[in-house]
Amino acid sequence: MAFFKKLKDRLFKSSSRLEDGLDAIVEEGGTPEPDLPEPSQPDPTPDTTPGPKPATVPDPGPDTTPEPEPETVPDPGPSTVPEPEPTTVPDPKPDTTPTPDPVPQPDPGPQPAPEPPTEVPTPPSPTPPEPPQEIPQRPADSPPAQPPTEIPLDTLPKGAGQPKPGLLGRLLGRGGDAGVVRRALDDDMLEQLEELLIAADMGVDTALRVTANLAEGRMGKRLSTQEIKELLAQEIARIMEPVAKPMPLYRKTPQVVLVVGVNGSGKTTTIGKLASQFRAAGKSVVIAAGDTFRAAAVEQLQVWGERAGVPVLTAPEGSDPASLAFDAMGQAQAEGADLLMIDTAGRLQNRADLMEELAKIVRVIRKKDPDAPHNTLLVLDATTGQNALSQVETFRKLADVSGLVMTKLDGTAKGGVLVALADRFGLPIHAIGVGEQIDDLAPFDPEEFAAALTGLEV
């Protein structure tokens, strides 16, 4: 609960925008009601059909998952989805050098994990090559240095997130504090709600979908701000649920995590935060400072490496990032590191160069492990709002993006963009950045997020 409060505080700008807007909408045509509001149930009024809106609306499922989403994998446990390792990355001829490393057996095996003391869910995974474990993400304040292998995130505000049993009941059943202002849901109000969600950067399609779902069966019903918040949170959580997936950890090491994103999106910071969490979970980590063209970026990464207690491999300014990645891979293998995190440049001004640079890094590390990189994380800055959508499109063309991290959700009124991203791309959201400190990377919990975004008290 404490963590939820922190998240809610951090998402203040987004939630207050929604909250203020909702108040204004409800007050505009609403009237205070004394005690019991709308008796709830089967309102005889024949308004079961959600009015004119739904027609416009894309309908819950059409393009939610535009691309096949490699998640063929059987979902083991809580939030472990393995992610089938796309291995699709553009690399026509990976084996310029033979180097047939001893390690790379496909290992389809779903065997139970021997190493972690705690229960590793290790599902019977038919498809994926590796049975991933769990991401070590932990709540900001959990103690470091045990190898929990299980995501401590469940220790968090579960209550906050769970579909609260009485939610609908409360919505429809009571909730009538004296003097609560309610407004009957009509087309005008729906339109205002759509506009509000669009203004919160949810995007047009998603805003339409959310309001249509909210309207279904409720046209003509009188709703208060609080009730609308609850309904919105419910809808948002429903959209986010499928993408809330921690970054999978594979047993095969070193697991290579390529981190991509435009300059300033928070790659370095996120690498530092992740490295710190992995370390806290008992994993050994090596970082490669792959943006060799910017000395400042390298220095910053070194600072984060120090904070996280993780070595940072660098190369002379202007040298070939692929060559650094290759060396780093060698070192990570030699040291028996669990994870190798590779920072990359984010220059989008010249996509051809960047694409070639990323492709070369991939080509080169595959000489040492044909399955690498095992994760390609795209780091997005929430303050860019809708621009994040085009960044995803661009980077998916440049690299085989396997998951997202959204940074700077604190201090922006554009938190709704995460909903748009989930709705549009269906890419796993591994974590969210809610500040500049090392602990300010939170696992992504859809219900907490939805509640925080809508300003719902939990």
Ligand SMILES: Nc1nc2c(ncn2[C@@H]2O[C@H](COP(=O)(O)OP(=O)(O)OP(=O)(O)O)[C@@H](O)[C@H]2O)c(=O)[nH]1
């Ligand atoms: N408020 C806030 N600031 C963040 C967050 N994540 C990163 N930042 C800040 O964003 C700025 C850019 O972060 P970097 O990690 O340097 O971004 P980068 O993508 O590595 O940028 P380059 O090194 O230029 O490629 C820094 O000032 C960070 O402190 C976050 O979650 N919240």
